[in-house]
Amino acid sequence: MTSSDALVRQMYEELDARDRAVVDEWRGLGNDLFTSLMRARVLGDGPRRHVADDIHEFARRSWSGDYDVEFRTTCEHEAAHAVVARHLPGVTLVDVVARLGGGGLTRFRTPSDQASATVYAAADQWVHGLRCHVLPAGNRFGCGDDRQRLLRHTGGDPFRIREAETKAFRILRENHTEVLAFAELLGQANGEPMTFGG
Secondary structure (H helix, E strand, O other): OOHHHHHHHHHHHOOOHHHHHHHHHHHOOOOOHHHHHHHHOOOOOOOOOOHHHOHHHHHHHHHOOOOOHHHHHHHHHHHHHHHHHHHOOOOEEEEEEEOOOOOEEEEEEOOOHHHHHHHHHHHHHHHHHHOOOOOOOOOOOHHHHHHHHHHHHHOOOHHHHHHHHHHHHHHHHHOHHHHHHHHHHHHHOOOOOEEOOO
C-alpha cells in the first residue's frame, strides 16, 4: 500500500457511518476508494451525492444501461405522487402506472381537497425542484395536468397552493430514497400498474 493509498484509506475511516455508506454505494459499482470518495462528495460541506442521484449510474446499475430518460422521468413523477399520498393522513393509494410510451397515472382516495392538492403538487416539486439537476428536461407534459388539478383543489388560493407545495416538498425531501426506490419498481413493472388495494 502506497502512502497515498494509506491517506485515502484514513480519510475514509475518519468519515461518519452515513458518509461511509454513501462512499460504499460508489464502491459497489466497482470504483476504487479514491474515485468513490470524490463521486460521493463526502469530503466537503455540500450535499452528498448518492449513486441513485446520478441517473446514468442509476440506469447502468438498475436497468443495465437500457433506459429512456423520458420514461425514467415519468417513473419518478408518478413515484413522487405515490410517496406523498402514502405519507399523508387520510389518503389511500389505489394504484400507480408509468406507461412505456409516455405518461402515467397515480390514483388515490381522500376526502380532503388540501390533501389532493398536496399529492398533485408532488411531481412538480420533485421533477423541477429536488431532481432538476438530474432530470434537466423535466417532464414536458405531465406537470401541466397536475397544475390544473392543484388549482382546482385549492380554488386558486395562493396561500393554499403554497401550503400544498411546501408540504409535498417536505415529504419528498424526507423520503428521497423511497421515491427513487418506488420509481425503480415502476420502471421494472414495464408499464404494468402497481395496485395497492385501496
